[in-house]
Amino acid sequence: MNAQSATRKTFRREGEDKRREDLIAATLECVAERGLAGATVREIAQRADVTAGLIRYYFPTKDDLIGAAYRAVMNRMTVQASDALQNAADDPRSRLQAFVTANLGAPIMDPHNLSLWAGFIALVHADPAMATAHRDGYLGFRDELEILIREALRAAGKPAERIHTRRHAIAINAIIDGLWLEGCLAGDIFEDGELAETGVAAIEAVLGISLQAEGGAQ
Amino acid sequence: MNAQSATRKTFRREGEDKRREDLIAATLECVAERGLAGATVREIAQRADVTAGLIRYYFPTKDDLIGAAYRAVMNRMTVQASDALQNAADDPRSRLQAFVTANLGAPIMDPHNLSLWAGFIALVHADPAMATAHRDGYLGFRDELEILIREALRAAGKPAERIHTRRHAIAINAIIDGLWLEGCLAGDIFEDGELAETGVAAIEAVLGISLQAEGGAQ
DNA sequence: AGAGTATTTATACGCTTGCATAATTAGAGC
DNA sequence: GCTCTAATTATGCAAGCGTATAAATACTCT
Numbered sequence: 001m002n003a004q005s006a007t008r009k010t011f012r013r014e015g016e017d018k019r020r021e022d023l024i025a026a027t028l029e030c031v032a033e034r035g036l037a038g039a040t041v042r043e044i045a046q047r048a049d050v051t052a053g054l055i056r057y058y059f060p061t062k063d064d065l066i067g068a069a070y071r072a073v074m075n076r077m078t079v080q081a082s083d084a085l086q087n088a089a090d091d092p093r094s095r096l097q098a099f100v101t102a103n104l105g106a107p108i109m110d111p112h113n114l115s116l117w118a119g120f121i122a123l124v125h126a127d128p129a130m131a132t133a134h135r136d137g138y139l140g141f142r143d144e145l146e147i148l149i150r151e152a153l154r155a156a157g158k159p160a161e162r163i164h165t166r167r168h169a170i171a172i173n174a175i176i177d178g179l180w181l182e183g184c185l186a187g188d189i190f191e192d193g194e195l196a197e198t199g200v201a202a203i204e205a206v207l208g209i210s211l212q213a214e215g216g217a218q
Numbered sequence: 219m220n221a222q223s224a225t226r227k228t229f230r231r232e233g234e235d236k237r238r239e240d241l242i243a244a245t246l247e248c249v250a251e252r253g254l255a256g257a258t259v260r261e262i263a264q265r266a267d268v269t270a271g272l273i274r275y276y277f278p279t280k281d282d283l284i285g286a287a288y289r290a291v292m293n294r295m296t297v298q299a300s301d302a303l304q305n306a307a308d309d310p311r312s313r314l315q316a317f318v319t320a321n322l323g324a325p326i327m328d329p330h331n332l333s334l335w336a337g338f339i340a341l342v343h344a345d346p347a348m349a350t351a352h353r354d355g356y357l358g359f360r361d362e363l364e365i366l367i368r369e370a371l372r373a374a375g376k377p378a379e380r381i382h383t384r385r386h387a388i389a390i391n392a393i394i395d396g397l398w399l400e401g402c403l404a405g406d407i408f409e410d411g412e413l414a415e416t417g418v419a420a421i422e423a424v425l426g427i428s429l430q431a432e433g434g435a436q
Numbered sequence: 437a438g439a440g441t442a443t444t445t446a447t448a449c450g451c452t453t454g455c456a457t458a459a460t461t462a463g464a465g466c
Numbered sequence: 467g468c469t470c471t472a473a474t475t476a477t478g479c480a481a482g483c484g485t486a487t488a489a490a491t492a493c494t495c496t
Contacts, residue, residue: 042453042454052475056456122253135403174397178391182395205424226490228492230493
C-alpha cells in the first residue's frame with residue numbers, strides 16, 4: 001500500500017460557503033492563540049485541515065482573508081448584542097440596560113476579540129478601504145445606540161431631541177467602548193459583573209434617568 | 219578615490235542614551251507610517267541612519283526594542299497630560315477638567331498614537347511581558363485619575379470614600395479612553411472641542427458636580 | 437602620539453513568509 | 467460508467483525576516 005511514496009492527501013470538495021466559513025474560523029483561532037502575527041497562511045491552512053494553496057483559491061490575497069475575518073468578528077459581536085435585545089423586556093429602559101450589559105460581558109467582552117480588533121485598527125491607518133469599513137461599523141453601532149437612548153428617554157418622560165441624543169450617543173458609546181476595553185485587557189482585576197454595573201450606573205447618570213423600569217422617575 | 223570598492227560607512231559614536239532614544243524614535247516612525255509589520259529591523263536601522271546590526275547591540279532582541287518603544291509612547295502621553303495639570307488652576311475641579319481636556323485634544327488624541335497603541339495592544343495577548351507592561355501603565359493612569367477625582371469631589375463638598383472613587387475612576391477612565399478612541403479614529407466627524415466638551419459633561423454627570431470652579435455647588 | 441576598547445559596520449546564514457503554478461482528484465452531469 | 471470541470475494538493479521560488487559574528491573604526495586615556 002504505502003510501498004511507493006507518501007500518499008496524496010485525500011480530501012472532500014466542500015461547498016464554497018462552507019469552505020470560506022471554515023477558513024475564516026481557522027483564521028480567528030490562529031489570531032486568538034498567537035495574535036495576528038501567528039495567523040500565517042500555512043498555520044491557518046493546517047488548522048482548517050487543508051493545504052495552503054487552497055486559501056488563495058478562495059481569497060486572492062491573505063489580506064482579503066484577514067479582512068473577511070475582521071468583518072466576521074465585528075458582525076458576530078453585533079449579532080450577539082442584538083440577540084440580547086430580542087430576549088429583553090419591552091420597556092425601552094430595560095432594553096438599553098440589556099444592550100449595555102450584553103456588550104460588557106461574555107462572549108463579547110473577550111481578550112480574543114480585542115486582539116483581533118486591535119490588530120485591525122493598527123492596519124486601518126495604512127489601508128483606506130479598511131478605514132471606511134471600520135467607520136461604517138462604528139457609525140452603525142452608534143446609530144443603534146442612539147435609537148435605544150431616544151426611546152429610553154421618552155419612556156422616562158425626558159426630552160429626546162436629536163441634538164441631545166447625538167451627544168448622549170457619543171458619550172455612552174465611549175463608556176461602552178472604554179469599559180469593554182478595560183475588561184478585555186484586564187478582566188481579572190474586576191469582580192464579576194462589575195464593569196456592566198459600572199457602565200449602567202454611569203449611563204444612568206449621563207441620561208439622568210434610571211434604567212430599572214420599576215423605579216424609573218416619571 | 220572610489221576606484222577600488224564601496225567605501226565603508228563613516229559613523230559617529232553616540233552616547234548610549236542618545237542612541238537608544240534615536241532607535242526608539244525611528245521605531246515609532248516606522249510603526250506610525252506602515253504599522254507594526256512595517257517596523258522591521260532593517261527599516262528601523264535605515265531610518266535611524268545606522269546599520270541593522272547596531273540594533274542588536276542596544277536591544278538583545280527586536281521584541282525588546284518594540285517593548286521599549288511602547289513604553290516610550292505611553293510615557294509620552296502620560297507626560298503630556300501631566301503637563302496640562304502643571305499649567306492648570308489650583309481648584310481641583312479645574313484640574314480634573316484640564317486633565318480630561320488635555321487627553322481629548324491634540325497632541326494626545328492623534329491617529330498616530332492610536333496606531334501605535336493598537337499595534338502594541340494586539341501583541342499584549344501573546345506576550346506576557348507586554349501584558350504586565352500595559353497593565354502597569356493602565357493602573358498608573360487610573361490611579362492618577364482617582365486622585366484628581368477624590369480632590370474634585372472634596373472641593374465640591376461631596377463624599378469621596380475609596381469605594382466610590384474606585385468605581386468613578388473606572389467609569390471616567392472608560393469615558394476618556396472611549397472618546398479618545400473615537401477622536402483618533404474619526405476625528406473629522408466631530409466639531410472642534412466637541413469630544414472634550416462631551417467628556418467633561420459626562421464626567422460631571424457621573425460625579426454629580428460641576429467642574430467649573432465658579433459655578434461649583436458648595 | 438600611541439594603544440586599547442567600546443561602538444559600529446559588514447556580511448552571511450537559516451528560516452519563514454506569501455504567492456505562483458503544475459499535477460491530481462472528487463464529484464456532478466449526461 | 468464516462469467525461470468533464472472545478473476544487474484541491476503538491477512543489478517550488480524569490481523575498482524578507484531576525485539574528486549571529488567577524489572585521490573595522492572612532493574615540494578615550496595615558
